[in-house]
Amino acid sequence: MRARALCWLSLSLLYGVPARAEGATEIVVTGQKSTRPTRDPTVAASRVDRTELARPGASASTILAHVPGVQVSATGAASDLATASVRGASSAQTPVYLAGIRLNDDVTGTADLSLVPLWMLSRAEIYRGNAPADAERLGIGGAVYFEPRLPRASRIGVSGTLGSFGETAGWVGAEVAQQGDGALVAVRGAAASNDYAYRDDGGTSTTTDDRTRQRANADYSSREAWAISESSLGARGARVTTVFNAFEREQGITGLSIVPASSARAETARVLGGISAKMPCSADPSCTLELTSQAISAHSSLRDPERELGILVGRLDSEGTRMAEGARLRYAGRVLRALFGANIDVERLALAGGAPLHATRSTGAGRLALSALLGEHTLVSALGVVTCDRTRGPAQAEGCADLTPEVRLGVRQIVGPFELRSNVGRYARVPTLGELYGVSALVRGSAALVPERGLAWDLGARVQSELGPVSAYLDGFGFVRQVSGLIAYRRSSLGAVQPYNVGSARVLGAELEAGSEWARHARSVLALTVLDPRDTSAGRALANDLVPYQSRLVASWFVEGFWQPHARSVKRAGLDARLSYRSSRLADPAGLIVLPDMSELDLGATVLFARDFSVRGAVDNAFDARHFDFIGYPLPGRSYHLAVEAWW
Numbered sequence: 001m002r003a004r005a006l007c008w009l010s011l012s013l014l015y016g017v018p019a020r021a022e023g024a025t026e027i028v029v030t031g032q033k034s035t036r037p038t039r040d041p042t043v044a045a046s047r048v049d050r051t052e053l054a055r056p057g058a059s060a061s062t063i064l065a066h067v068p069g070v071q072v073s074a075t076g077a078a079s080d081l082a083t084a085s086v087r088g089a090s091s092a093q094t095p096v097y098l099a100g101i102r103l104n105d106d107v108t109g110t111a112d113l114s115l116v117p118l119w120m121l122s123r124a125e126i127y128r129g130n131a132p133a134d135a136e137r138l139g140i141g142g143a144v145y146f147e148p149r150l151p152r153a154s155r156i157g158v159s160g161t162l163g164s165f166g167e168t169a170g171w172v173g174a175e176v177a178q179q180g181d182g183a184l185v186a187v188r189g190a191a192a193s194n195d196y197a198y199r200d201d202g203g204t205s206t207t208t209d210d211r212t213r214q215r216a217n218a219d220y221s222s223r224e225a226w227a228i229s230e231s232s233l234g235a236r237g238a239r240v241t242t243v244f245n246a247f248e249r250e251q252g253i254t255g256l257s258i259v260p261a262s263s264a265r266a267e268t269a270r271v272l273g274g275i276s277a278k279m280p281c282s283a284d285p286s287c288t289l290e291l292t293s294q295a296i297s298a299h300s301s302l303r304d305p306e307r308e309l310g311i312l313v314g315r316l317d318s319e320g321t322r323m324a325e326g327a328r329l330r331y332a333g334r335v336l337r338a339l340f341g342a343n344i345d346v347e348r349l350a351l352a353g354g355a356p357l358h359a360t361r362s363t364g365a366g367r368l369a370l371s372a373l374l375g376e377h378t379l380v381s382a383l384g385v386v387t388c389d390r391t392r393g394p395a396q397a398e399g400c401a402d403l404t405p406e407v408r409l410g411v412r413q414i415v416g417p418f419e420l421r422s423n424v425g426r427y428a429r430v431p432t433l434g435e436l437y438g439v440s441a442l443v444r445g446s447a448a449l450v451p452e453r454g455l456a457w458d459l460g461a462r463v464q465s466e467l468g469p470v471s472a473y474l475d476g477f478g479f480v481r482q483v484s485g486l487i488a489y490r491r492s493s494l495g496a497v498q499p500y501n502v503g504s505a506r507v508l509g510a511e512l513e514a515g516s517e518w519a520r521h522a523r524s525v526l527a528l529t530v531l532d533p534r535d536t537s538a539g540r541a542l543a544n545d546l547v548p549y550q551s552r553l554v555a556s557w558f559v560e561g562f563w564q565p566h567a568r569s570v571k572r573a574g575l576d577a578r579l580s581y582r583s584s585r586l587a588d589p590a591g592l593i594v595l596p597d598m599s600e601l602d603l604g605a606t607v608l609f610a611r612d613f614s615v616r617g618a619v620d621n622a623f624d625a626r627h628f629d630f631i632g633y634p635l636p637g638r639s640y641h642l643a644v645e646a647w648w
Contacts (some may be wrong), residue, residue, distance in 0.1 A: 001517055002559050017155060023478075029160040036462075036475075037125040037127075037227075039125065039127070039130035039132045039134070039145075040127065040130075040133060040381075040410075041158075041379060041412055041421075042119065042371075042379065042410030042411060042412045042421050042422075042423060043127050043128075043129070043131075043132060043410065043421070043423060044069070044127070044128040044129055044130075044144075044421065044423075044458060044460055044475075044477045044511070045125065045126060045127045045128065046067050046068065046125075046126045046128070046513060046640065047068065047124070047125050047126070048063055048122060048123060048124040048125075048126070049123050050066075050123060051116045051606075053121050053122075053123070053124065054118070054478075054614075054616065054643070054645070055604060055616065056161055056163065056616050056617065056618050056641035056642060056643035057161075057163055057167070057641030058118060059078035059082070059113065059114065059116075059118065059619055060079070060080035060082070060114070060116035060118060060124075060146070061074055061084065061113040061114070061377050062078070062082075062554040062620075063118070063124060064084050064113065064124070064126065064144065065117075065554075065556070065580070065582075066128050066527055066556040066558070066578065066580065067527060068127075068128070068477075068511040068513045068527040068528065068529050069087050069126075069128040069142075069477075069509070069511045069529050069553060070084055070085070070086055070087050070126060070231060070511060071084070071085050071086075071531075071550065071554060071582075072084050072085075072113070072530075073085070073091070073549060073634040074633075074635065076215075076218065076254065076633045076634070076635065077165070077192065077194040077196075077218065077635075078114060078195070079192065079194065079220040079249065080114060080633070081112055081252055081253075082112065082113040082114050082557050083111065083112065083113060084111075084113060084135040084144065084390065085129050085141060085549075085550075086126075086129065086141045086142045086144075086482065087128060087129050087142070087481065087507065087530055087531070088488075088507035088533040088550050089108040089139065089140050089141030089481075089507065090110075090140075090141070090437065090487060090488060090489070091104070091111065091309045092104065092429075092432055092434075092487065093140055093141035093429060094136045094141030094142055094143065094144060095111075095131065095135065095136065095141075095143050096111035096113070096116070096143075096144045096146070096628075097135075097143065097144065097145045097146065097536050098116060098146045098148075098272070099146070099147070099148045099228075099243040099245065099272075099274065100145075100243070100274055100276065100292070100294075101135070101243070101272050101273075101274050101294045101296060102136055102294075102296075102324075103115070103116070103272075103296070104488075106175070106210075110434070111144075114225060115268070115270060116146055117188070117224055117226075117245070117247070117537075119159070119169075119186075119188055119224045120147065120148050120149055120171075120173070120184075120188075121146050121147060121148055121577075122147050122148065122149045122150070122209075123146055123147050124144065124145065124146050124147070125144070125145040125147070125563070126140045126142070126143075126144050126145075127142040127143045127144075127145075127424065128185065128477070128511065129132060129141075129142050129143060129456060129458050129477075129479055129481075130144035130351075130408055130410070130423050130425060130442075130456070130458075133367070133369035133381070133383050133595070134328060134339060134341065134366070134369075136326070136343055136345075137326075138367075138383070138385045138406045138408065138425070139429055140425075140427045140429075140454050140456050140481060140483075141380055141640065142472070143227055145412050146599065147185065148228055148243065149228070150176055150182070150184070150227075150230060151176065151177045151182030151183055151184040151228065151230065151568065152175070152180070152182070154175060154177055155172070155174070155175050155612075155647045156172075156173070156174050156175075156647070157171075157172070157186075157612075157646065157647040157648075158170070158171070158172045158173075158645070158646055158648050159171050159172075159643065159644065159645040159646070160643070161190075161533065161641065161642065161643040161644075162636075162641070162642050163192070163353050163604040163639060163640060163641040163642065164196070164636075164639035164640050164641070165192055165193055165195055165196050165636065165637075165639065166171055166192045166193030166194070166195065167190075167191075167192040167641065168190065168191050168192070168220070168309070169185055169188065169189065169190035169191075170190075171187065171188035171189075171190065171191060172186065172187060172371055173185060173186030173187075173226075174186070174285075174497055178345075180230075180232060181230060181231040182229065182230055183227070183228065183229040183230075184227070184228045184229070184462055185225075185226065185227050186224070186225070186226045187223075187224065187225045187226075187231075188224045188225075189221075189222070189224075189226075189314075189432070190221070190222050191219070191220065191221040191222070191465075192219065192220060192493065193214060193216035193218070193219045193637075194219060194588070194635075195215050195216065195218060195219075195560065196214075196215050196636045196637055196639070197212050197214055197215070197637060198212070198213060198215055198637075199211075199213075199589070199626050199634075200212070200213045200635030201213055211372055213260075215302040215634065216252075216260060216262060217252035217253065217254050217260070217261060217262050217263070217264065218251075218254045219251065219252050219253050219581065220249055220250065220251035220252070221249070221250055221251075222247065222248060222249040222250075223247075223248045223249075223523065224243075224245070224247045224248070225240075225245070225246045225247065226244070227243070227244040227245075228241075228242070228243050228244075229241070229242045229619050230554075234277070236279060236280055237279070237280055238277060238278065238279035238280070239277070239278050239279075239286075240275065240276070240277045241275070241276050241278075242252075242273075242274070242275045242278075243272075243273065243274045243275075244271075244272070244273045245270075245271070245272050245273075245403070246270070246271045247268075247269065247270045247353055248267075248268070248269045248544055249267070249268045249269075249395065250265070250266075250267050250268075251265070251268075252264065252265055252266075253264055253265060253266050253268075253302065253304075253307055253309065253484075254633070255309060257271050258309075260351045261304070261306075261308035261309055261600045262306070262308065262374075263305055263306045263308065263361045263434045264301045264302070264304045264305075264306070264308050264309055265301065265303045265305070266300065266301065267299075267300065267301045267601070268298070268299070268300045269298070269299045269300075270296070270297070270299075270494075271296070271297050272291065272294075272295065272296040272297075272300040273294070273295050273296075274292065274294040274295070275289060275292070275293040276291065276293075277290070277291050277292075278290045278392075281329065285319070286331055286332045286333055287329075287330070287331050287332075288329075288330045288332075289327070289328070289329055289330075290327070290329075290330070291326070291327050291521075292324075292325070292327075292328075292343075293324070293325055293326075294323070294325075294326075294327040294390050295321075295322065295323050296321070296322045296351070297319075297320070297321045297322075298319070298321075299315070299317070299318070299319045300318045300319075300322075301315065301317045301621050302316045302317075303315050304316075308415070314421065316351070316352075316354045317350075317351070318350070318351050319347070319349075319350045320347065320348065320349050320350070320433075321347065321348050322345060322346070322347040322348075323345070323346050323347075324343060324344070324345045324346075324383055325343065325344055325483055326341065326342065326343035326344075326453075327333075327341065327342055327343070327506070328340070328341040329341070329501045334373070334487075335372060335373050336370070336371070336372050336373075336505060338368075338369045338370050338371075339367070339368070339369040339371065340366075340367070340368055340369075341366070341367045341369075342364075342366045342367070342436055342487070343364075343365055344363065344365075345361075345363040346360070346361075346362050347360070347361045347362075347363075347433065348361075349426060349433040349434070349437065351437065354379075357393070357394070357437055358393075359391065359392060359393030359394075359433050359436070359462045360391070360392045360393070360584065361389060361390075361391045361392075361433055361578070362390045362468050363387060363388065363389050363390075363392065363424050363643060364386040364387070364388045365385060365388070366385070366386050367383065367384065367385045367386075368383070368384050369381065369382070369383045369384075370382050370583065372379050376410070376414075377413060377414035377415070378412070378413050378414075379412040379413075380410070380411050381408075381409070381410040381411070381412065382407075382408070382409050382410075383407065383408045383410075383425075384404050384405055384406070384407050384408075385400075385405065385406040385407075386403065387428075388400040388401075388403060389401045389402065389430045391430075391436070393436065393437065393447075394432070394437070394447060394503070396436070396447070399413070399453055401430040402428045402430055402451045402453075403429055403546070404427060404428055404453070406425070406427045406428060407425060407426050408423060408425030408426075409422070409423065409424050409425070410422065410423040410639075411423075417463050417464075417465055418461050418462070418463050419462045419463070420460070420461050421456070421460050421461070421462070421477075422457075422458065422459045422460070422461075422521075423456075423458055423574065424455075424456070424457040425455070425456055425457075426453075426454070426455050426456075427453070427454075428451055428452070428453045429451060429452050429487075430451045430456075431450075431451065431487060432500070433447040434491070435449055436449060437498045441645070444497070444498045445498070445499070446498055446499050448485060449499060449500075449501055450485050450501055450641070451482055451485060452484065452485040452486050452487050452501070453483070453484050453485060454481055454482060454483035454484070454486075455481070455482050455516075456479065456481040456482075456524045457479065457480055458477055458478065458479035458480075459477070459478055459479075460475065460476055460477030460478070460511075461475075461476055462474065462475040462476075469518055469519040470516060470517070470518050470519075471516065471517050472511075472514070472515065472516035472599050473514065473516075474512075474514045475511075475512070475514070475516050476510070476511065476512050476513075477510065477511045477512070478509070478510045479507075479508075479509050479510075479511075480506070480507070480508050481507040482501070482502060482504070482505075482506050483502075483505045483506075483507070484504045485501045485502070485503075485504075485520055486501065486502040486505040486547075487499050487501060487502075488531065488547055488548060488549075488589075489548065489589075490548060490588050490589050491592075493628070502535050502537060502547065503535070503536075503537025503538065503539060503540065504535075504536045504537050504538070505533065505534060505536060505537075505547055506533075506534050506536050507531065507532070507533045507534070507547075508532040509530055509531040510529075510530045510598070511527075511529050511530075511533065511624060512526070512527070512528040512529075513525070513526070513527050513528075514526045515590075517559075518564075520564060521561065521562060521563065522559070522560065522561045522562070523559070523560050524557070524558065524559045524560075524641075525556075525557075525558045526555075526556070526557050526558075527554075527556045527557075527569075528554070528555045528556075529553070529554040529555070530552065530553055531550055531551065531552050531554075532552060533546065533547040533550045533555075533625070534546065534547065535589070542589055542591070543591070544586070544588050544589065544590055544591030546586055546591060548585070548586055549585055549586070549587065550582045551582045551584070551585045552583050552585075553581070553582075553583040554581070554582050554583070555580065555581045555582075556578060556579070556580045556581075557578065557579045557580075558576065558577070558578045559576065559577055560574050560575065560576035560577075560580075561574060561575055561576075562574030562575075565612075568608055568610055569609060570607065570608070570609055570610070571608045571609065571610060571644075572606070572607070572608040573606065573607045574604070574605070574606050575603075575604070575605050576604045576605075576606075577601065577602070577603050577604075578602045579599070579601050580598075580599065580600050580603075581597070581599045582597060582599075582605075583596070583597045584596050584597045592616055595628065596627075596628075598625070598627045599625060600620070600621045600622075600623075600625055600627075601621070601622045601623055602618065602619065602620045602621065603618065603619040603620065603622050604616070604617065604619075605617045605618075608634070610648075611646075611647075611648075612646065612647035613641075613645070613646045613647075614645050614646075615643070615644050616644075616645075617640075617641065617642050617643075618641045618642075619638065619639070619640055619641075620636070620637050620638070620639045620641070621636065621637055621639065622638060623638070624637045624638040
């Protein structure tokens with residue numbers, strides 16, 4: 001019902017834009033483009049453009065897995081739970097924003113990347129280690145922004161996708177644009193059986209009882225709607241933007257590889273919406289005021305009639321809602337820039353099916369950010385945030401959980417062809433409601449968790465140049481983080497994980513991103529992450545000191561050869577390959593359970609025809625490597641994907 005209601009609301013946006021549309025001109029930029037977003041120039045950051053998001057078979061988790069500093073934990077196919085962590089931080093420390101609305105609220109803690117739609121997105125921006133000044137949370141895990149397409153012409157589009165393991169998907173959309181105002185509406189349906197083969201070792205270390213099984217009860221079907229509008233308001237240049245998204249998915253729950261489930265099912269529904277208004281606060285254009293209102297509601301239901309997942313009840317429901325209001329006042333002068341912001345969130349969590357639970361969290365925060373340009377080549381910035389989190393629920397005290405200010409200092413210095421950047425900061429994070437009370441039978445809670453606090457410092461350099469027909473860039477960062485009370489996860493029983501406080505932890509690491517393009521016919525991108533996360537608790541009794549679920553080496557190398565004939569029929573044709581590697585990692589604090597290393601080769605082909613018509617194909621995991629991830633779930637082997645998209 002929510003999805004249908006939102007579709008009608010989305011369609012109504014089209015009538016807010018005049019029917020007469022102006023002709024649109026598409027500007028194609030060639031050559032080596034900057035890979036850094038500009039939201040915060042002192043922070044380590046990467047950008048993923050539309051060309052990668054449009055790759056058939058891609059998901060938010062596979063896209064982020066190739067970004068330096070990011071590690072992804074998945075539980076199967078693209079429709080199954082997947083989370084991301086940055087620089088050794090947990091996924092709850094890394095806020096993920098979709099169209100400016102934070103997905104990992106204080107209800108679930110983490111953002112499920114399988115619920116992030118790529119088909120209507122224009123880019124993804126990844127800030128590593130520090131969030132931008134305008135982010136709602138300053139967390140040590142940086143921030144990930146998924147930005148939707150904005151209407152740019154009056155046209156109608158359609159797309160269809162076919163792939164291995166019963167994959168089918170299709171969407172239809174419409175845009176109306178005139179003189180800077182516009183609206184976009186699109187709906188999509190997708191389904192897959194996900195019945196890929198995997199190796200069942202029977203839970204033993206010997207190979208005599210190994211056999212190949214077909215993944216059963218892993219099918220899914222989903223429906224989704226998008227509505228986006230941008231319009232001017234008044235004669236002073238005010239702009240109003242509205243965003244709505246509704247998502248529904250029904251799927252089977254397979255269970256573990258050695259204990260499969262044949263009748264467990266799950267349903268997920270989410271509705272999010274936001275409206276923002278940006279206007280000059282005076283006659284001076286350097287001062288602007290931005291007001292935002294956001295709402296998100298998510299519901300999940302897990303049915304296990306045969307008790308195959310170890311749940312003591314046959315049904316478990318979880319429902320969370322979040323309302324947020326925010327205001328930001330900006331001043332952008334030639335030398336000094338300032339931002340003052342305040343926001344308030346109210347979130348509720350309700351669990352039913354076992355012991356009923358109702359918990360509420362209200363969060364109020366204020367922030368002040370200053371940056372100054374000292375001379376032509378030096379930029380310094382400072383950010384301070386004070387947050388009050390109040391939780392009403394079992395085993396929680398009254399009052400603010402932690403009022404200690406969070407601060408960050410940053411600097412950018414240009415020295416010849418080099419750009420140096422560095423940040424140092426202090427942060428604090430209270431446990432989310434999901435961490436305190438759990439969200440499902442697979443992700444349980446711990447009401448005894450205490451807030452985590454940490455210090456972080458990084459230093460990096462970037463150089464970009466052109467040498468004849470070759471343009472190239474190199475971006476490297478080193479970082480260190482010290483945390484007390486770090487919240488990590490460990491297995492609490494077969495197929496379930498539970499959070500706990502690590503006494504203290506230290507994370508050392510380095511990141512490298514390098515890219516080059518030759519004569520507009522070939523390009524290459526290399527991403528490398530080295531990580532050393534250690535449990536430094538004074539009273540630790542275990543011999544192992546590595547923090548679970550973190551690989552110490554992650555690498556990705558992408559190469560593409562392409563042809564741009566500038567002909568009437570074909571605008572661009574290309575072939576690409578990506579080789580990725582992830583070293584082994586531990587699944588428990590004692591180091592007894594080891595998830596093996598992973599390496600894959602992905603291949604792709606793209607042909608862009610005239611008049612906005614494209615055909616894309618991909619072969620993922622070309623060598624059919626067999627892998628398991630997270631808590632023992634098998635990942636897909638070799639798969640094929642084909643997508644066609646057209647606009648009129």
